[in-house]
Amino acid sequence: MDIKQAALPTAAAQTADESAPMVRRRILAAGVSGAALSLLPWLSDRAGAQARTAPPTSGGATTATTPATTTPPTTVAPAPTTTAPPKRPTTADIELLAVAQSIELAIRDLYDAALGAKSFEGATAEAVTAIREAHEAYAQSISGLIGSDAKGLRSEKLYNAQRSNFTGSTTSVAQAAAKLENVASATHLEILGSLIGIDAAALIASVLVVEARHATVLNTIAGASTLSNQLANDGVALSPADYPVK
Amino acid sequence: MTIMNNQTSPDSFVTAEPLSRRGLLRVGGLTIGFAALVAACADEVKEKKPARVGDVTPPAKLPDAVVTDGVLFRTAASVHYSIIDAHKISKELGKLSPEQTSIVDAYIAANETAIRDLAKFTTDAGSKPWTCANPRFDRVLLTPIRAHITGRPKEGSEESDVAPSDDPTRDSLALAYAMETVAAEMHQSFVPQLSLPKYRAAVMQQSQAAARRAAALALAINPANIVNPLSLKNANVSTPTTVEATTTTAAQEITKTSAATTTTVAKPAPFDFQQYYAIPSQFGSLNAVQLAVGVPSGGAQFTINLETPSLNSFIYDYQTEC
Numbered sequence: 032m033d034i035k036q037a038a039l040p041t042a043a044a045q046t047a048d049e050s051a052p053m054v055r056r057r058i059l060a061a062g063v064s065g066a067a068l069s070l071l072p073w074l075s076d077r078a079g080a081q082a083r084t085a086p087p088t089s090g091g092a093t094t095a096t097t098p099a100t101t102t103p104p105t106t107v108a109p110a111p112t113t114t115a116p117p118k119r120p121t122t123a124d125i126e127l128l129a130v131a132q133s134i135e136l137a138i139r140d141l142y143d144a145a146l147g148a149k150s151f152e153g154a155t156a157e158a159v160t161a162i163r164e165a166h167e168a169y170a171q172s173i174s175g176l177i178g179s180d181a182k183g184l185r186s187e188k189l190y191n192a193q194r195s196n197f198t199g200s201t202t203s204v205a206q207a208a209a210k211l212e213n214v215a216s217a218t219h220l221e222i223l224g225s226l227i228g229i230d231a232a233a234l235i236a237s238v239l240v241v242e243a244r245h246a247t248v249l250n251t252i253a254g255a256s257t258l259s260n261q262l263a264n265d266g267v268a269l270s271p272a273d274y275p276v277k
Numbered sequence: 278m279t280i281m282n283n284q285t286s287p288d289s290f291v292t293a294e295p296l297s298r299r300g301l302l303r304v305g306g307l308t309i310g311f312a313a314l315v316a317a318c319a320d321e322v323k324e325k326k327p328a329r330v331g332d333v334t335p336p337a338k339l340p341d342a343v344v345t346d347g348v349l350f351r352t353a354a355s356v357h358y359s360i361i362d363a364h365k366i367s368k369e370l371g372k373l374s375p376e377q378t379s380i381v382d383a384y385i386a387a388n389e390t391a392i393r394d395l396a397k398f399t400t401d402a403g404s405k406p407w408t409c410a411n412p413r414f415d416r417v418l419l420t421p422i423r424a425h426i427t428g429r430p431k432e433g434s435e436e437s438d439v440a441p442s443d444d445p446t447r448d449s450l451a452l453a454y455a456m457e458t459v460a461a462e463m464h465q466s467f468v469p470q471l472s473l474p475k476y477r478a479a480v481m482q483q484s485q486a487a488a489r490r491a492a493a494l495a496l497a498i499n500p501a502n503i504v505n506p507l508s509l510k511n512a513n514v515s516t517p518t519t520v521e522a523t524t525t526t527a528a529q530e531i532t533k534t535s536a537a538t539t540t541t542v543a544k545p546a547p548f549d550f551q552q553y554y555a556i557p558s559q560f561g562s563l564n565a566v567q568l569a570v571g572v573p574s575g576g577a578q579f580t581i582n583l584e585t586p587s588l589n590s591f592i593y594d595y596q597t598e599c
Contacts, residue, residue, distance in 0.1 A: 115472075116472065154501065154503065155503075157504070157509055158503040158504045158556070160509075161504040161508050161509050161556065161559075162504075162556070164508075164559070165508070165556075165559045165560075168559050168560070169560075172560075216485055220478055220481055220482060220485070221478075223468075223474065223477055223478045223481055224474050224475055224477070224478035225474055226474055226477075227474065229469045232468050232469065232474070232477050233468055233469050236465050236468040236477070236481050236484070236561065237465065237560040237561035237562075238560065238561070239481060239485055239561075240461055240465055240481065240484050240485050240488045240561035241488070241556065241558070241559065241560060241561050242485075243485035243486070243488045243489050243492075244488050244489065244491070244492040244555060244556050245556065246489070247488075247489045247492040247493050247496075247555065248492060248496070248503055248504075248555045248556060251493070251496050251500075251555075258379070258380055258383055258493060259383075261489075261493045261496075262486075262489045262490065262493055264485075264486070264489065
């Protein structure tokens with residue numbers, strides 16, 4: 032097939048060919064306009080929906096919360112009656128924690144005295160060593176919580192009062208240690224009832240629960256023959272005012 | 278036949294056209310823009326309900342679940358009820374000695390005392406005391422534990438029946454220990470959630486009592502299990518003396534071909550049962566308590582993690598009936 036160079040259309044040919052594109056373009060224009068107009072209600076709906084920012088008010092089924100979910104309800108709950116406690120210890124907390132630390136260090140040193148005097152042997156000595164280490168860890172944890180406010184000093188008053196009880200036979204020292212663990216546990220419980228800061232409360236709670244176990248173990252080492260003797264909890268809390276940190 | 282060419286259309290062909298392609302696009306764009314403008318300015322649609330045929334019951338509105346101090350006390354009481362149920366399972370299935378039974382009886386009484394104390398604090402906190410077991414705790418924990426002590430036929434996709442325990446006494450005492458440990462942990466876990474210091478002290482009073490019971494039971498199960506070896510390691514105590522001597526097993530002599538065709542088969546190593554310690558950790562742990570019960574199978578025992586209660590097992594104030 033030959034490709035010929037087309038001659039310029041004449042005016043007559045142009046007039047004759049005009050009618051087809053004209054119709055097409057008008058149909059297209061009408062179609063686009065029609066489509067745009069048909070979208071109008073939908074767009075209007077969308078615009079109206081976007082304008083709504085507030086969630087539906089209570090009363091609808093959509094605000095219900097499921098107890099099994101992990102998201103606490105945020106809408107129609109009754110207003111809390113108390114403000115959330117602080118995480119960090121308050122000034123008053125720090126004073127109480129310093130007393131707790133001095134008691135822990137005194138207990139650690141008393142165990143050191145007992146172990147130095149060979150009051151325990153074998154597996155019992157190992158257990159007592161682990162208990163001694165635990166008390167040191169408690170003191171260190173308090174230091175970590177209150178920083179430079181921690182004096183890191185044992186309570187000389189408590190140490191001197193108990194020192195003579197921590198030398199002697201396994202039974203007598205274990206009895207004294209069990210009583211001291213009960214005293215420590217009761218003291219921490221008393222302190223816990225005054226602590227405001229959550230972090231301090233959580234720490235003291237994790238300490239006193241294990242000191243209760245220490246007491247049971249030491250009662251058993253001391254020869255407790257009945258369950259009630261094993262579980263004996265005769266500790267009286269020390270008053271922080273009586274054991275100030277110097 | 279149309280003549281093909283490479284000539285551009287003359288200007289007159291376009292300019293003579295009243296509606297050009299560009300004009301068409303312009304008109305279309307203006308129309309759409311105008312439509313969007315009108316839509317944005319339209320009134321808010323009030324009625325959003327789609328048209329429908331028939332009537333559908335609206336979904337029920339679930340009550341609001343708010344964690345309050347009272348809810349925590351109610352939950353604690355419910356778990357103590359469940360622990361009493363667990364102790365009764367121990368008595369029922371454990372073939373316990375009189376001494377062991379008296380320990381479990383004492384623990385049941387102690388849990389009843391705890392429930393009474395918690396009821397008082399529940400009322401103080403403005404909630405109604407809860408008077409029965411925790412349904413989720415029973416369903417998710419106690420039911421499978423019981424099944425692995427008593428044995429049961431296979432269910433669902435299980436391949437075989439659950440065999441009854443080879444040592445119900447061991448499993449029952451382990452169950453009692455685990456329950457008291459869970460009680461201690463539960464109360465400790467509530468400390469950061471309670472709003473008032475006096476409530477925190479109240480739960481820790483229960484926590485330390487439960488911890489004492491757990492420690493005493495650990496020593497009753499095995500007097501040598503005083504301190505977890507990991508704690509001993511932390512304390513730099515070199516060798517725990519309570520470890521049993523390792524058992525040596527003879528290697529199987531397969532290659533040795535003697536006149537006699539008997540071969541020495543290696544003895545299976547004794548199963549390493551879960552150990553429970555009077556002092557399991559240096560600080561009070563909030564980890565899940567692992568309880569292993571049932572007959573060892575395939576080198577393992579059925580082990581279940583006992584978690585402290587959380588949002589899906591709390592006893593909320595809207596729950597009014599046991």
